[in-house]
Amino acid sequence: MSESPTPYRVLARKYRPQNFSELIGQDAMVTTLANAIRRGRLAHAFLLTGVRGVGKTSTARLIAKALNCIGADGQGGPTIDPCGVCEPCVAIAEGRHIDVVEMDAASHTGIDDVREIIEAVRYASVSARYKIYIIDEVHMLSKPAFNGLLKTLEEPPAHVKFLFATTEVNKVPITVLSRCQRFDLRRIPADKLAAHFQHVVDAEQVEAEPEALALVARAAEGSARDGLSILDQAIAHGSGKVEAAQVRDMLGLSDRGAIRRLFGELLKGDAQAVLAAVRGQYDLGVEPAAMLHGLLETCHGVTRAKVAGTEDPALSVEEREAYAEWAGRLGFAPLHRLWQLLLKGHGEVQSAAMPIEAAEMALLRVVHASQLPDPGELVRKLASGELSPSPAPISASAPTSGPAPTPAMAAPLPSAPAAPAPAVEAQALPNSAKGLHALLLRDNALLAQLFHDYAAIVRLEGDALTITRHPRLPASFAADLGAVLLKRTGVRWTIELTAETGAPSLFERANAEKDAARAAVLESPLVQAALQAFPEAELIDYSAPEPRSLAS
Structure with missing residues (x-):
């Protein structure tokens, strides 16, 4: 009777990294672990987190091999480059080492499962240097299970190491996180994934187009396992040859050339071409x-x-x-x-x-x-006066799309004078900071507040206004102020910001008046006598006395 053929192993399992040099995209973590092993500064618990397929469980097994490797001659110690041939390395790689226990927290979530670990850690390892517990998807443990593990996790025996892996680190209690050395495994860049996939297809003696491997790497979204699974499917789909067109068909991806053509039609604003391209895709x-x-x-x-x-x-x-x-x-x-x-x-x-x-x-x-104009350009033209913010009046002879005007719409009654446009009010130009502030308050409260607090007027002559440039005034302050004054006075003002020092702003004047009033109160004989009698007294608040009438 002939022996049964060896069952096929999917690429994601066949090309699982067996040493740290094969672990792609995690150089920072490997450097940290190498330094820790070299200097004997090994943590008692490690937490590995990251998206699916970046190598969390594989890294945990590599750490277990690195800590328990004894070398080909049986005399070695912990190393970042495990030999892979000694009994501990081989047994850990095959998942049969008695001192390296893997537990899936998704199916062992309760306190009873954790109690077994707590009882077992008291006993020394059977044959390895360290007894190692690898708990995958550790965030799935229940709250009692986490609480039961805390004390052992904080002060485990010297021969025990904990290795946790999770995709949802935010669900792990902070009390557990604080007891672990955390490593965030990064998404693998697409170019590194494509290079790794090229190595895999070369080893599998499969012909593959570089563009096809780039598509697979892009679809993997940083996950080596996902990418290898897609590559496995692509090899089967292409009957041993991986082509970009076949990968697009397999994944349901749009042709990138067609997408670029559609993008170009969008930029041209050709609606018919856009619809035709969408329907074609x-x-x-x-x-x-x-x-x-x-x-x-x-x-x-x-x-x-x-x-x-x-x-x-x-x-x-x-x-x-x-x-x-x-x-x-x-x-x-x-x-x-x-x-x-x-x-x-x-x-x-x-x-x-x-x-x-x-x-x-x-x-x-x-x-x-x-096809619409740029909003920023419109605002600039409105602020500079190139465009009028109000629509032009319609002449009596101009055709309109609305209903025919009635006599009342066509001309005003003789006894009713035409009212001025509501946006422009006939009034004298303000000649003081208070007058300008009162005018601004009616239209733009924020602009009025800025004017009140920071506007120091250097010159105000008719419709010409010069203000000291203040760092708190926005760059559009002059344009905004001019637009409001044009709307309220019907006159286009000339507004200039300068480095010259102007009169105090309204805010500064108000503060000066308050300080003067407070000083006057402090200098009054009554208050002076009170301060002499109570040296530590302070003036917290005061009110001016109401004027008394002669009749009283």
Whole structure:
């Protein structure tokens, strides 16, 4: 009878790191552990946290091997480079070492499971240097279980080490966190994942396109295990060859070239081309949310290219050229507005009953917004007077789209004089700081407060106003003040901020008057006599006496 063939091991298990040099993306943690082992400063408990698939459990096993390795000759000590051939290393790698206990806290959550650990730690290890407890998903332990573990975790025997792993460190009690040395395992960058996947396909003797591996790395979102699972599926999907087109089909990803073309049509404001491109992608099986996601990635990529260039190795040559071209002719303000519109549309598509219709409406909103004038430019023109904030009057002969005017609408009654526009009031120009402040209070309370507190008038002559430049006054203060004065007086004021010293502001005058009144009260004979009688007395508050009439 022939022996059964060896069962297939998925790539995520087959290429699990066996030493710290194979652990990718966690250099800072490896350096810390190496220094701790070299100097004999080993903590009694370690907490490993991070997203799924970055190597928390694998790192815990590597630490167990590093602490218990005895070397190929059996004379070695703890090392950051375990030999992998001694009995402890082999047994730990195969998961059968009696002194290295792995417990899944998701299925062993109670106080009884923790009591078994507490009882066992009192006994020395059987054959290893350290008795090690690896508790995976430790945040799943119950509150009584955590409380029961606290004392043992704080003062364990010298031969015991605890290694905790969790994806949700915020659910671990602070009392446990304070007793552990914490390591935050980072997401693995896409370029490092792609290089790792290239090593894997070379070892598996599988041909793979670099763009396909970049797509897998991007889809893994920083998780080596997720990426290897996707790569395993891609190898099976491509019958031994991994191609970018097949990976896109397998993952339901939109063609990035089509997304770039759609992004270009959005920037042109061509509504018909946008709708045709969306329907074309939808007919190919691309989900509407994936289209919006791709557009968001493109917008983010263009913005990054504008800030830091296009040296991302995960980008294709075509993407780099397109991003560089868009980054050169688009400003930050349009890119930020486009991001907000696409982000809002993406949320609508995800929750919509009709996703494709919601995607089309969201992109048409982007097209419509591209044809609107820039809000910042409009504000600047209004502040400088290039545009009038009020609509121009309609002449009697000009055609209108509304109903035909009645005689009462066409001309005012002879006895009723035409009223002035409500935005402009016929009145004398204010000639003092108090007059200006009173005028501002009627229109803009915040501007009036700024004027009251910080405006030191140097000159006020008719409609010409010069104010000392104050660091608390915003850059738009002169323009905002001019707009309000134009609205309230009907006159375009000339306002200038200067370094010259002006008269005290209204706030400073009020404080000076209060100080003068307080000084007058302190100098009065009655108060002086009271202070002499009670040297430690202080004047806390006072009120001016009411004037008495002659009749009283």
